Amino acid sequence: MPAKSRRNLLLVAGALLAAAVAVPVASATPETAGQPGIVGGQPAAVAQYPFAVFLTDENGSQFCGAVLIGENSVATAAHCAKAVTKTNLRVVAGRQDKRVKDGTVSTVSDIWVNPDYTDPGTGNDIALLTTSTRLRYDTAQVTQTARYYAENTMATVLGWGRLKDNGERSDVLRSVDVPMISDASCKTAYGNYDPSTMVCAGYANGGKDACQGDSGGPLVVGKVLIGIVSWGVGCAQPGKPGVYTRVSAFADELEKRSNRGLF
Known part of the structure; x- marks a missing residue:
């Protein structure tokens, strides 16, 4: 795909x-x-983000x-x-x-x-x-360090995109927490992965991800911006994590x- x-x-x-x-x-x-928006997440408050x-x-x-x-x-x-x-x-x-x-x-x-x-x-x-x-x-605070990209660090992705691949669009802000993935694992998932300007997050079994309408949105740890929603294959598919722009670069x-x- x-x-x-x-x-x-x-x-x-x-x-x-x-x-x-x-x-x-x-x-x-x-x-x-x-591509579709936040999959497997929940409504989020703009007051919090x-x-x-x-x-x-x-x-x-x-x-x-x-x-x-x-x-x-x-x-x-x-x-x-x-x-x-x-x-x-x-x-x-x-x-x-x-x-x-x-x-x-x-x-x-x-x-x-x-x-x-x-x-x-x-x-x-x-x-x-x-x-x-x-x-x-x-x-948001822009990260200048690599420590937030350590494997299994939990991050939050936010957006108003679709709820599943080619599914219903969300009217409200939504969020989902996803773990950071190692560069080696992301390279296995995507042959064109570039660790100098990209970073991946998601679960091996899928289920939680960004989707259509979420491009450009933030991937954060607390108030620290570490990624920008960029691309992926489908939404929340097993073995195909979301790919984000590596903001620290x-x-x-x-x-x-x-x-x-x-x-």
Whole structure:
């Protein structure tokens, strides 16, 4: 089964087709280019995870997750940042339920995409959005160390994605706890795994994972951001853990750019 990014396909067809992600394991078609959301988890409170935010197009259609690391700095996956134009991109913070209008919605004034990024399957899947509005919520701390990636360290992945592979979309923020997996085990699962810019998390028997609509969302230990939802094969399949961007590899760049800001 092909490896695919975990972006949702809710956007205008023309915009998504223009930004289709091609992962080297297999080419994605318009029907399969997205992966489902949080599988095997439970509803989570934005009050507990105020740094968890999501991305929409100008019509309010959610398609990716993201994470607040500064008042106007939002980290996400590169393939999410490239999915729509800057003019059409919105960041929604402080909103637990997508069906309501609370929280803060901001346009984006600047987008930085890692220049080494080509597609999720080759790594470097990270971007930083600068919001036009200050998002006054608690931020996640960007890890600069490798200690959080030790095998069996428990981490939490957050998102508004699907509840199972090609299943129902969640209206509310959800979370699930998953153990970190060794580089050797992840390399066994995925021949294109790059330990310098990727990290894996999940159970050998599957059952708990990120899914469609969760791309760009945070993998955290407490308030410490260690990963960005990137790609995988299906959702919560045995032997196919979720693959995340290894945030520590980009900590210096994120710190430099988030401190630059607009304010």
